[in-house]
Amino acid sequence: AQKVTQAQTEISVVEKEDVTLDCVYETRDTTYYLFWYKQPPSGELVFLIRRNSFDEQNEISGRYSWNFQKSTSSFNFTITASQVVDSAVYFCALNFYNNNDMRFGAGTRLTVKP
């Protein structure tokens, strides 16, 4: 089964707190791709990051960082020093080589309060 689980439905933090969004995936494929998207209130999904299964290096982009661990099938996303503008729904997604059906998690709604 190819599946993405985002167990946290909603998270609320106060501005400047760090927050981690969890993503656990299931796949039998050895070649696969993981993604994170942000959906602000406007509705349009914004691409944040793509990771292939052979690259387990963690990545940092400004206040955003991603921790990819194949041993636990997880691809977690951390926002450091959160800001109100980070408030959105965040989706983790999984795709495979030779496949057209990207699987999305149910999303985590992050609210950052001032």
Place this chain on the structure above:
Amino acid sequence: DGGITQSPKYLFRKEGQNVTLSCEQNLNHDAMYWYRQDPGQGLRLIYYSQIVNDFQKGDIAEGYSVSREKKESFPLTVTSAQKNPTAFYLCASSPDRTYEQYFGPGTRLTVT
């Protein structure tokens, strides 16, 4: 500016009517996709197309139809056979199926 456009942003229809949602991209991407999003849920794939004049059903294709006559355009028709058409519809495109997808602003369809 390159991107994906969807029109209209809000659409209202009476039950029993077919309605067509527009999706256009100028990113020169081969692959295009249609997703449906219901409140509090993730995205579910309706249809996808890897090349012109070819498209495949996704998980929830029943009650929907598409065409791909041009690389830039991938319109979605919600037919009267779709039992619960009220939803947020998102179109996306990608240079290749293993790459990230880029999304349009979405169309919120309400059928009463």
